[in-house]
Amino acid sequence: MAALGTLGCILLSGQAARAQVAVLTYHNDNARTGQNLGETILTPGNVAPGTFGLLFSHPVDGNVYAQPLYVPSVNLPGQGFHNVVFVATEHDSVYAFDADDSGVGLLWQVSFIDPANGVTTVPPENVQSQDIVPEIGITGTPVIDGGTGTLYVVAKTKEVVAGSPHYVQRLHALDIATGAEKFGGPIVIGDTVFDGSSTTYVSGPSVPGTGSGSVGGRVFFNALRQNQRSGLLLLNGVVYIGWASHSDTSPYHGWVLGYDAQTLAPAAVFNTTPNGGLGGVWMSGGGLAADSNGAVYLSTGNGTFDVTGSQAPAYGDSVLKLATGIDLTVADFFTPSNQETLAQNDQDLGSGGVLLLPDQPGARPHLLVTAGKDGTIYLTNRDDLGGYQRCGASCDDVVQELPPIGNCHCAPAYFNNQVYFQRAYDVLKAFSLSNGLLVSPPASQSSVPFNYFGATPSISANGSSSGIVWALQAAAQGPAILHAYDALDLSRELYASSQAPADQLDGAVKFAVPTVANGKVYVGTQGSLSVFGLSTQASVTFAVNKTGTGDGTVTSADGRIDCGTSCTASYRGGTTVTLTATPSQGSVFAGWSGCAGVSGATCTVTLGSGSKSVTAVFNVQQGFTLTVSKGGTGSGTVTSSDGGISCGPTCATTSAPYDSGTMVTLTASASGGSTFGGWSGCDTVSGTTCTVTMNASRSVTATFNVQRFTLTVSKGGT
Template sequence: MPRVPLGPCRGRASISTRRPETDVCAMSSAQFLRYPSRWVRGAVWPIEIWPADRAVHTIAPQVRVLRMAAAVLLLAAPVWAPPAAASSAPHVTPSVRASSGTAWTTYHANNQRTGNDPAAPSFAGTTGPLAQWSAGLDGKVYAEPLALGRLIFVATENDTVYALDEDTGSARWSRHLGTPAVRSQVAGGCGNIDPIGITGTPVIDPTGGVLYAAGLIGSPFKYQLWAVRISDGALLSTRDLTPPGLNPAFQQERGALALGNRTVYVPFGGWAGDCTPYHPWVLGVPTAGGNLLTYQPQTGGQQGGGIWAPSGEALDSAGNLYLETGNGFSSPSSPCPTTYGQWDHGDGVLKLSPSLVEQSFFAPSNWCRLNGTDQDLGSVAPLLLPDGTLFASGKSGQGWLLSSSSLGGFNSPLFGAQVDSCHTSSSVFGGFAYAAPFVFVPCDGVGLVALRVDSANHRFSAGWSAGGFSPGPPIVAGGLVWSVSRNGGRLAGFDQATGQIKVQVSVGSASRFVTPTSADGWIVVPTDAGVEAFQFGVSPSLTSGWQTVGGTLASAPDSATWGGGHVDVFARGTDAGLWTNSRDGGRWSGWAPLGGIVQSGSGPGAVSWGPGRLDVFVRGSDDALWHRWYDGGSWSGWESLGGVLTSGPDAASWTAGRLDVFVRGTDSGLWHRWFDGGSWSGWEPLGGSLNSDPSATSWGPGRLDVFARSPNNQLIHRWWSGAWGSETLPLAVSSGPDAASPGPGLLDVFGLGTASAVWGTAFTGSGWTAWHALGGTGTSDPSAASPSPGTFDLFVRGTDQSMYQATGR
């Protein structure tokens, strides 16, 4: 049988046929297509591959030329069209949407002050943190931490802002903005913070990339608003916040800032101890510059009525502000005056326009007596509800539903009642949280109370109450309601539906009204020493948007990486051949053919054992395992590794020169073959019953992890670490899984879940995180690779059959 060299087509192999004139590889595409059909087109011959190792591998006689016989698995002339190139506007964009990390950019996550993180994964079943860190900072932290882009932003009483890595707590940058004031500068010995810097929670403009913080400096003694660039901590601007009439000796900036209408809103109240005179001030600072907006409604000798609640103010979609005020100093009487001019604006609820013009108000019938008994409404800010109402309460434990269109004036709420078992004095402080149908209220000395809101009838009633815990302002994340106990010491998570306490962890001492933050599965707690963070199960998560890589895929993609940000992706094309695309430094090379016949319904499997090395495996048209490799300079020819496959293969490598390949056999069980650097083993049966292609990865020498879908659509996991182990994870998987290891002891596993969305889970070294949705609609098994420690690249075929890619960590 004459041998025909491949020559310049592919320098590493030759083919032989029974006809010396059929030197198909030496032909151009046009010559090949003109070749006499009686000799080539549709002809059936035995064909042999002669790869560089000179071993002979015979392709079955059933291989047909022009059905990819001469080129597929021989990689001869590239006569077939590549997958379709990406267009600038794909006709169908997969509904995969990336999360670039939690955007908790203001107090309790949003301007409505709901404190609800709907993007958090389920924490169901958690009994403790999977990971935790603490960061000592240069001052006490009264403000709620903020989160954006997987950074945690923290402001201290030393007038310093930090950006901390969400996963480690290490400082990315810090910016000391001024020298804080000291308590002795406050009038009359009032106040309970020393030193006094940034107390109110800052706010982030994610579009502009700017954090705004208000703080007090000691010399000159005044408030300032700082604009800090969140990417590097650069100070962009400083604005004075001490207009005539606002005296820092009597006015404290305790409430959270808010951003709306391209304006930063800053509320002011009095210091602890009520040293007078102080007033209910709100300042508005246009972010583009311009005159300061001010609101201070008191006249004559009126004073008090400060806006001091840690939650600050709420904003509706039209930019209107809603606030509660504290005690005024009007004399108690019975009944209390109901003339607007006699009302000192104490113990009420206010609605202000974006330009800080008062629109409406609410004051309970006993507003003047609340003044006299120090039972502020202003201990908490209103909570805006989706039905156009707002919930308000205060120290008295009384709650009201008010219409946001008109608050009701004197004693005309939509509904009012005592908040379940809350005390009737010194009861509710800080802030609320909301997850339909419950408003979560922290009742000091009693516990956390859930009120069930009847939006249709504008009523609320008792839902559940969790005692044995004196809660701070709550938030909602992962199906749990989180609260830090008064003055710190304990973080607790309560079942959102029942109030049953699910998890508790110890934390450092903290100020009375601190509230935690939810960030990508981390719960972040401010303390007197800095911040502490606890991860309850959120890996993996996406850090970029999905981008098309083009192509028209006829299989699931598979990816491999040798590190350094380099990724290679392989897929079956519409010509049934193998195609590849690689990314190095952020740019894709474009799709290129590698030939071969990849069996319909099966995707390739790829792995790298080190820089410059790639190994790719396919199920051929004969259902055998075929292998091709790249050694840094060129591609080898194909070699057959035999077997009878009923799935696509996948491979892992735990060190240079080692390959482990896994397939499903005709018995539906898992089969294994490995290369030890010198030769291939025989096939090893590992049993089980697989309902998908297997997936394999390794996190280090001597370790293998293999995943597949079971017949009842759960996740099968087998691992080798000196001996084979196994487990079944009760996760609803509707595709084959794929896995990557972002580091030693770590695994990220992906699959399609409910409604064909992409889902993920992770092994953190001590347990599995929650199986959670990453969004989207996939039409293939996903594929993952970890091009640098702690990260992954995720690939999936979209609804337009092209490939889409996103990054995560």
């Protein structure tokens, strides 16, 4: 059985004959290799324009920074078994979508905000940073316990209580089948009040220390300043979580906290700089890594470094090996010899994630590879990371260093004895391993460099064959671009989503990682989850036309049609598109043509093999006059339910203007001594009630008659 919190294989019952892969954690496993070796559908032979592309997208309510996670064959109450992809957003929502069928779509959604009661996401200006905009909610990739069916995620909220702004971070444990909270969750990790000048720590962990923001000899977890950016780690029944900062806004420290996966009780506390400052654990979203012996590995950002002086222990710009037990303790570390220069120039070693390599031949079988903002690739020995300046003032006692070429806001990936890096302003490179060393120059490389953020690659393969390297390019101010390369030869680019208009993604999110599972690739963007896969249908053009005397907009549920401005989009044949018509001020929606199904202002179309168009009709909202008269010998009143008509006992005729299409309901009431005699000119009549639909100027008459009685006189007597 696969270890909990790692990429595992789940054997499906019934007719399914092969095991499906589950992606339960950042970069697929706790070693953070990024590889899925159980992909039997996608191959270098069929991933190509025309046979592979965007199948469908689902809109979500915020930016998707976290890597999508995937679990096959989840049994949802009342919905049966589904392959499910999970998405977390900066709007503090978690979604569960059917991973294969766009027609099924959303299975469940939970939100951790309640604006009506003062609970919202955190505005960037509150943390004095524009690194994550326009809101801060869920940033770090969740982790799933496949054994218990639980998704663990950290959400950040702003909660105004009695006029005071509380900044709160919580750990949620969600049932993957329903989204319901488990184990008595959520639990509050930290609650900090900041009114613009003073800070109050309501609750949260603390450690002894005199560092930045300390109070009375203790450093408290600041739920406003700490940014939960790194991917969560599930290890031996404990959920480990790392924090850094928003930009470098102090006071902050690097934190790693552990919580019992079954009870959510605190299990471990570690602070990287308790007597100094900074040293965040962020790794551009990379996950805390772990080896088979239960040690945790991470890299830290710029900050205080001191292992012998007055600020010790402080581990800024370092790779740390933490022993897990009763608490987290530093078992070993590596710090570059130029750490002081790195810290002074904001050259975080900790901007890059760590990768634990499979055992290598030679005297040092247990290796770790990472890189930071200065772009140097470090290969270190996990059994002896190298310390600080052990071999001299300008010497790093590590296994190997490769010279910098572009900074790394990235994490490397591993496949078939090769390490893949995509640093900033550099091309994707594959470095072979030989006798426990990286071979330079690289075995192969792509031809097109990425911009400032580089990329974190993912690997799909069927065992050791059919390897594909997937990478997301975060184009500046533009759409994300999904790239696929032959893992054996990176100069052979198989596919790019920019090659076909039908495959264009929404706006890019930095540090995003694609998830590959069961023949599909899942990509989170600014406001959507997009699903790529094989398609036998060619792309077709779908267009919306508008006609009539009025105006309005037509939008599609997936956001690709917004007409208005964008009335044409390309889709794969077989895609079902749902459109909604909304009239502009002064116009009315009059109907559809060309739809397969219509329900009011909604139109659905399933595209075939050729181009398709539909038409929405909007007309100017005309004004008509309703005239109400009274006839007969009696008297009474006529009123409309909207108050526009009010014809009292002395009124003979009255009128009021109405918009085209308005339904007016009139009611007649006879005065004393009169009776109501009936209506004329109505569309429908029910007793004393008349309804009129204003499709033209209309006249209605209510008849009242004087009530008449018969006097009968009889004579009697002789």
